[in-house]
Amino acid sequence: MFEEIGTTTDGDLIINVGPQHPATHGVLHLVITLNGETIRKVEPHLGYIHRSIEKMCESLTYRQFIYVTSRMDYLSSHINNHACAMCVEKGLQIEVPERAKVIRILLDELTRIASHELWWGAMAMDLGAFTPFFHAFRERESINDIMEETCGARLTMNFIVPGGLMADIHPNFQKRVKDFIRLYKSKFEEYNEMVTGNVIFRNRMEGVGYLSKADAISFGCTGPTARGSGVSCDVRKWFPYEGYEKIAFDEVIETGGDSLSRYMVRVREMNQSIRIIEQLIDAIPEGEYQAKTKAVLKLPKGEFYSRVETARGEFGVYIVSEGGTTPYRIKFRSPGFSNLSALDQMARGSKLGDLVAMMGTLDLVIPDIDR
Amino acid sequence: MFIKNYFKEVFSAIRSLLKGMRRTGYYFTHHKEIITQQYPDNRDTLNLPDRFKGEVVMPHDEKNEHRCTGCTACELACPNGTIKVITKFEINAEGKKKKAIDKLVYHLELCTMCNLCIVACPSDAIVMAQTFEHSVFNRSQLTKILNNPDSKIMEGIE
Numbered sequence: 284m285f286e287e288i289g290t291t292t293d294g295d296l297i298i299n300v301g302p303q304h305p306a307t308h309g310v311l312h313l314v315i316t317l318n319g320e321t322i323r324k325v326e327p328h329l330g331y332i333h334r335s336i337e338k339m340c341e342s343l344t345y346r347q348f349i350y351v352t353s354r355m356d357y358l359s360s361h362i363n364n365h366a367c368a369m370c371v372e373k374g375l376q377i378e379v380p381e382r383a384k385v386i387r388i389l390l391d392e393l394t395r396i397a398s399h400e401l402w403w404g405a406m407a408m409d410l411g412a413f414t415p416f417f418h419a420f421r422e423r424e425s426i427n428d429i430m431e432e433t434c435g436a437r438l439t440m441n442f443i444v445p446g447g448l449m450a451d452i453h454p455n456f457q458k459r460v461k462d463f464i465r466l467y468k469s470k471f472e473e474y475n476e477m478v479t480g481n482v483i484f485r486n487r488m489e490g491v492g493y494l495s496k497a498d499a500i501s502f503g504c505t506g507p508t509a510r511g512s513g514v515s516c517d518v519r520k521w522f523p524y525e526g527y528e529k530i531a532f533d534e535v536i537e538t539g540g541d542s543l544s545r546y547m548v549r550v551r552e553m554n555q556s557i558r559i560i561e562q563l564i565d566a567i568p569e570g571e572y573q574a575k576t577k578a579v580l581k582l583p584k585g586e587f588y589s590r591v592e593t594a595r596g597e598f599g600v601y602i603v604s605e606g607g608t609t610p611y612r613i614k615f616r617s618p619g620f621s622n623l624s625a626l627d628q629m630a631r632g633s634k635l636g637d638l639v640a641m642m643g644t645l646d647l648v649i650p651d652i653d654r
Numbered sequence: 655m656f657i658k659n660y661f662k663e664v665f666s667a668i669r670s671l672l673k674g675m676r677r678t679g680y681y682f683t684h685h686k687e688i689i690t691q692q693y694p695d696n697r698d699t700l701n702l703p704d705r706f707k708g709e710v711v712m713p714h715d716e717k718n719e720h721r722c723t724g725c726t727a728c729e730l731a732c733p734n735g736t737i738k739v740i741t742k743f744e745i746n747a748e749g750k751k752k753k754a755i756d757k758l759v760y761h762l763e764l765c766t767m768c769n770l771c772i773v774a775c776p777s778d779a780i781v782m783a784q785t786f787e788h789s790v791f792n793r794s795q796l797t798k799i800l801n802n803p804d805s806k807i808m809e810g811i812e
Contacts, residue, residue: 343733346770347732350733350766350768424689435703435705435707435769435782436706436767439767441769444773449773450705453703477673480673481671481674482666482667483671
């Protein structure tokens, strides 16, 4: 089934990266066919962290299955929970209170910044720079503290429930978010000084891992990966949910298609998230944080789909209900899976040393790919 | 012209490197801006927020009374069978039979701290505690009985 280390019939060398390799950020196995130092083919082998989450959800009720989705893309767990809650609300036709909607968006955008911060640090570490990792974690830490205070957890929150939120925001929430915005703005220039303007970094990113617009569409790439190739695909703009249509923000698009474009999209997206938070933090409406729901949720017979924009791309939840308390079938459309499929196209013809940089710009979270 | 551009590139490259070095040099000389926490040396001063989800506990008052009625709402709400409620029948002062908990078994090793049991509890009998150091030498120590021995239900809680 798997090729071993060796040579093919036409003299190419086959090497394996992973499944236990620090540069793959998890258990991803890449079988690389090399001609000298030039990559001929990259074949990702998946399934090392498959936990059959979709099957597990079939035995859980509509309140219970949400916590499992935090374990898929653990860096944007809030946004995953949001998608699931929205899908259940769509089936039950629950009207979520305005206050809950605004808080959901605020938490989503904070999660997006935290995810991009971690990606930024890990990406620089992939290229051999260790200091940015700690600088990114310093700002991420203050977001984690906000999450810890309001949601009670730092990574797997499970704060969004069908009908609204599990609890109201902490009294300190607004003050601490404003403190974070001030901190972020004072430190953002450091990012550009240390990494974006660095000559070594730019030489390793510019023109590397080119993905054309047509390829990005045909591979089903979403999120910053596709927007780096000039595809306009932000779910928040195209299919607005929870009141994103009322908020002023720009969809970040770069047309370069190389690793640097994908990098710039994410860095600029952090600033857009800050812009969204600044608009909403003083405008949280008063009122209930949760709509009245029945003790036992039963979705009517039918099929329901909802999608959100996570930090990595489009995340979709598809529920088939037979009218019972548990779903008949759940399908998650995870962004990482489609984005990874474009890696082969990107890497062909480039050098082996650039492969890690390309993987870094895809922002892969392996549990999200395998589910 | 080519040589001029070549040297221009070299100097801009060196400048970009020095810019980054200046930033790291700044933090090297400014120790007060470093935010590293010296855990576990700072255990005494460590403050966790009230909502932090560490482990499920059942608070008892000074008369060794809890608020749990044994309704099994938490057991039904739990997604992975962490909580088991074992009930018994007690005969109260008026000679009537009344349902009460014998044991509320909590498997910490299965718990994912999703908070669903706390939300489901109608009488606020269980809460989340802020403890987070759960490592033990034997797995059986993680299975806990939440109600104290000989504890009773508070009066007035149905």
